[in-house]
Amino acid sequence: MHVQFKEVIGQQHCKTQLVQLVQQNRLGHALLFLGKEGSGALSMAMAFSQYLVCEKLNGKNSGNAAIADPGPSLFGEPEPPAPPTEEATIFQTDSCGVCPACTKANQMIHPDIHYSYPVISRKANDKPVSTDFIKEWRSFFSDTPYGNVYDWLQYIEAENKQGNITAQECNDIIRKLNLKSFESEYKILIMWMPQFLGKEGNKLLKLFEEPPPNTLFILVAENDDQILPTILSRTQLIKIPALSNLDVEAALELQDGVSMVKAQQIAALSEGNYHEALQLIQIAEDDWQGILRDWLNAILKTGPVAQIKWIDEAAKLGREKQKQFLKYFIHLLEQSIKLRVMESNTPLQANNPETDFALRLNKLCSLSQMEAIINELDKSSYYIERNANAKMLFHALSIRIYHIISNNSLILVN
Numbered sequence: 001m002h003v004q005f006k007e008v009i010g011q012q013h014c015k016t017q018l019v020q021l022v023q024q025n026r027l028g029h030a031l032l033f034l035g036k037e038g039s040g041a042l043s044m045a046m047a048f049s050q051y052l053v054c055e056k057l058n059g060k061n062s063g064n065a066a067i068a069d070p071g072p073s074l075f076g077e078p079e080p081p082a083p084p085t086e087e088a089t090i091f092q093t094d095s096c097g098v099c100p101a102c103t104k105a106n107q108m109i110h111p112d113i114h115y116s117y118p119v120i121s122r123k124a125n126d127k128p129v130s131t132d133f134i135k136e137w138r139s140f141f142s143d144t145p146y147g148n149v150y151d152w153l154q155y156i157e158a159e160n161k162q163g164n165i166t167a168q169e170c171n172d173i174i175r176k177l178n179l180k181s182f183e184s185e186y187k188i189l190i191m192w193m194p195q196f197l198g199k200e201g202n203k204l205l206k207l208f209e210e211p212p213p214n215t216l217f218i219l220v221a222e223n224d225d226q227i228l229p230t231i232l233s234r235t236q237l238i239k240i241p242a243l244s245n246l247d248v249e250a251a252l253e254l255q256d257g258v259s260m261v262k263a264q265q266i267a268a269l270s271e272g273n274y275h276e277a278l279q280l281i282q283i284a285e286d287d288w289q290g291i292l293r294d295w296l297n298a299i300l301k302t303g304p305v306a307q308i309k310w311i312d313e314a315a316k317l318g319r320e321k322q323k324q325f326l327k328y329f330i331h332l333l334e335q336s337i338k339l340r341v342m343e344s345n346t347p348l349q350a351n352n353p354e355t356d357f358a359l360r361l362n363k364l365c366s367l368s369q370m371e372a373i374i375n376e377l378d379k380s381s382y383y384i385e386r387n388a389n390a391k392m393l394f395h396a397l398s399i400r401i402y403h404i405i406s407n408n409s410l411i412l413v414n
Helices: 012-023 041-053 086-091 100-106 130-143 149-155 167-177 199-209 245-256 260-270 274-283 288-302 304-315 319-345 353-364 367-385 390-407 409-413
Strands: 030-034 113-116 187-192 215-221 236-239
Touching: 012 041, 012 236, 030 041, 041 100, 041 187, 041 215, 113 130, 113 167, 130 149, 130 167, 167 187, 167 199, 245 260, 245 274, 260 274, 260 319, 288 304, 288 319, 288 353, 288 390, 304 390, 319 353, 319 367, 367 390
Parallel strands: 030 215, 030 236, 113 187, 187 215
Antiparallel strands: none
């Protein structure tokens, strides 16, 4: 497990912003890291908390925080501090990763960094708190740092139970944060998914309004609409944007060993969501371009027998793969439109299989035809989510695409 800034995918602007808040002494007592699923908001919060407690960065030794200044030495004045070394200069934009504080933060056992997240009752009349699930939490973040709430609830075997941040949890937070810090200057609470904090969250208002000295709240959320307004209004917003396609592509190649061509396809489909990208690796081992090429050939050239064979195979893919396949077709059509409209200013790379396929689609369809096909693919994806019969759906979709490309008839209807 690594929770340094350099391990967080992309987001260089956010990293710089956070470092500047500390260096310029503009850090509020409550931050809201707001980023959609797969943007890395939780990883960023973990890296920032390690940055704040790093001993080499802050020039402190473990255990110094609570020790008062002993005053002048009996043996004369101490030597003036040495100028910062090149190593110290490097560390000022990231935690060192090797001091005792960083080691503890890496292992999620630092006594001044606390965690709060949705939990479930394991038995009747149970009043769970986050620390009851701390072993699972450490393993979960280590295994899936870009995981979402659904992944977490499955990890703790919630089944159909709803996760919550409970009133008992709020009491536990108040107790923890009113203690003195053990080792670092800061006491930090990372609350993941504060939208799971119901009206019980009002218990924390006094803590937000009058926090103990050097106490920092880091709320990590995907959506601020469901956070209690009384808490939301007391936070300093840090926006974590969706990742760029290049960042996702590079991470897939370097961290997950995905080939360049497949990484480009997945990055384009994931739309800046690294969680989605990792899921696509698991469910998208198929050759999407090959499947699409066979389908279009069956629709436009080889005839009904080939279509029926293709539809039978597509029906066996399962809903998730079917949706991803349709999403990939939409993506290629969108790239074709960009190529046509933007011409030489297209973001697609030359000598790329996707570029070649997109150019072929441009020869096959006009802009209005592409828009009509995208509309049909969107509707089909919607029906797949609602358990439509796959064979009937792909059969109807094949007929519609044939008429759109052959005679524009469905475009006129739409």
